[in-house]
Amino acid sequence: xSRTDVPEAITEAHREEWARVVASLTRRFGDLDIAEExxxxxxxxxxxxxxxxxxxxxPGAWLTTTANRKAIDRIRRENKRDDKQKEAQLLYDNDPxxxxxxxxxxxxxxxxxxxxxxxxxETRVALTLRMVxxxxxxxxxxxxxxxxxxxxxxxxxxxxxxKAARIPYRVPSAEDLQARVSGVLAVLxxxxxxxxxxxxxxxxxVRHDLTAEAIRLTRxxxxxxxxxxxxxxLLALMLLTEARRTARVSASxxxxxxxxxxxxxxxxxxxAEGHQLVRERLAAAAAGIAPGRYxxxxxxxxxxxxxPDVRATDWSQILALYDQLAxxxxxxxxxxxxxxxxxxxxxxxxxxxxxxxxxxxxSGYHLYHATRADLLRRLGRNQKSREAYDKAIxxxxxxxxxxxxxxxxxxxx
Amino acid sequence: MQYLVSVINDTxxxxxxxxxxxxxVFNEGLQxxxxxxxxxxxxxxxxxxxxxxxGEAALFTDGPFVESKEYIVGFWVIEAADLDVALKLAAEGxxxxxxxxxxxxxx
Numbered sequence: 001x002s003r004t005d006v007p008e009a010i011t012e013a014h015r016e017e018w019a020r021v022v023a024s025l026t027r028r029f030g031d032l033d034i035a036e037e038x039x040x041x042x043x044x045x046x047x048x049x050x051x052x053x054x055x056x057x058x059p060g061a062w063l064t065t066t067a068n069r070k071a072i073d074r075i076r077r078e079n080k081r082d083d084k085q086k087e088a089q090l091l092y093d094n095d096p097x098x099x100x101x102x103x104x105x106x107x108x109x110x111x112x113x114x115x116x117x118x119x120x121x122e123t124r125v126a127l128t129l130r131m132v133x134x135x136x137x138x139x140x141x142x143x144x145x146x147x148x149x150x151x152x153x154x155x156x157x158x159x160x161x162x163k164a165a166r167i168p169y170r171v172p173s174a175e176d177l178q179a180r181v182s183g184v185l186a187v188l189x190x191x192x193x194x195x196x197x198x199x200x201x202x203x204x205x206v207r208h209d210l211t212a213e214a215i216r217l218t219r220x221x222x223x224x225x226x227x228x229x230x231x232x233x234l235l236a237l238m239l240l241t242e243a244r245r246t247a248r249v250s251a252s253x254x255x256x257x258x259x260x261x262x263x264x265x266x267x268x269x270x271x272a273e274g275h276q277l278v279r280e281r282l283a284a285a286a287a288g289i290a291p292g293r294y295x296x297x298x299x300x301x302x303x304x305x306x307x308p309d310v311r312a313t314d315w316s317q318i319l320a321l322y323d324q325l326a327x328x329x330x331x332x333x334x335x336x337x338x339x340x341x342x343x344x345x346x347x348x349x350x351x352x353x354x355x356x357x358x359x360x361x362x363s364g365y366h367l368y369h370a371t372r373a374d375l376l377r378r379l380g381r382n383q384k385s386r387e388a389y390d391k392a393i394x395x396x397x398x399x400x401x402x403x404x405x406x407x408x409x410x411x412x413x
Numbered sequence: 414m415q416y417l418v419s420v421i422n423d424t425x426x427x428x429x430x431x432x433x434x435x436x437x438v439f440n441e442g443l444q445x446x447x448x449x450x451x452x453x454x455x456x457x458x459x460x461x462x463x464x465x466x467x468g469e470a471a472l473f474t475d476g477p478f479v480e481s482k483e484y485i486v487g488f489w490v491i492e493a494a495d496l497d498v499a500l501k502l503a504a505e506g507x508x509x510x511x512x513x514x515x516x517x518x519x520x
Contacts, residue, residue, distance in 0.1 A: 116496075117500075118496055118500065164518050164520070165496045165516075165517075165518040166414050166495045166496050166518060167495070167496045167497075168494075168495040168496065168497050172497070176497075
């Protein structure tokens, strides 16, 4: 390998090996803090030494060995100070080492610990991005628009709670697994959505770093739990959404709706991969395994991405999928999206009536007003439409959405 | 590893006979499975006295140290291998006493 390839090798090793190094150190030393610090030191050592020494034949093994040595150094240093206390603070783990292969992968333990339900959602997100994805604290702070010191504090507090409250470092038991997996998926979906619909007036409308990170983590979980239908569903949903990313924002930074997007710019490779996953889940559903919400959402996106143009969209199938989703999830957001399909099938008047029934629950949600505005416009009720656009603009947090809604309102004439 | 499971009351209602019976069943389970350390119910916060003897003379003050609509009405101290076990027991305890509970680890 030539020297110019070294930075690339380090980047790749970081992407491929970070979580593995942190996970195996956490397992060995029973302490997230030690694992995180030693892993960071090992990667710093790689940056310092690989350019001169060359990239080792097995970068992962080199990093793990180096990190282990760094961890032992630190423990020796600290043991001189407070032997007993250190002993008492070790993370608890009464599991026998798992079999090699998917479910026994150390990284799964790490993910489940970082996404433990006893931690606040924003903490789970931060911890997962730090420990599993290997983002630095400043990167995470920037991604969620908080001060670096505040993010550092959040992560430090979480590690302290995991230690003091003895949050176990293991894959949950079979009876809890499903609930805990959906907790992990909720974290990943939140990261993805924050990337896809970034909030804040000074931010880019789409944060590709976050969507890419969410997809990478979901791929990892998919590799570790290939049998889980919801994991496959969430990955498909992300891929089919990500495939439309570039078409979704215009050159001037305004949102381009699904109906107006140039479908030729969609990423066909991501769509093919997403469709393949959806087909796999449809086969499972046909065999009697009821799909969960991510699988249904992925199927809805598969219908959209199968249509060569918006007029070819199979709205009756989309409505059927929303009906199925509404049976699992009675949230008004699902009802709103279902009403959009109703409007396409039965006309804006019928859709509007369905949406108006959601006012009590959704009057603070910008897409409720944006959807109403669009239907009122199609019905020629311009004054009412304008009022709804005003309300939507006032509530929207994403810069591209604001630009789109403003343009639409101003076109009312 | 020991955890304090505090029972939080947000009404002035006392435990009903049904709740007391469910708590008894839960306690028997804790004892049978080796999780039991200690438990007790507490009188109303208005019966509390705060003592501060950090100065020259002990100072006695009537009432709880913090006035709040929600207050601790009882507690368990349980033995559990880790937080997952503690949370599961606390969830059963919350169901039994029909109150919110808070789990906090001992140092």
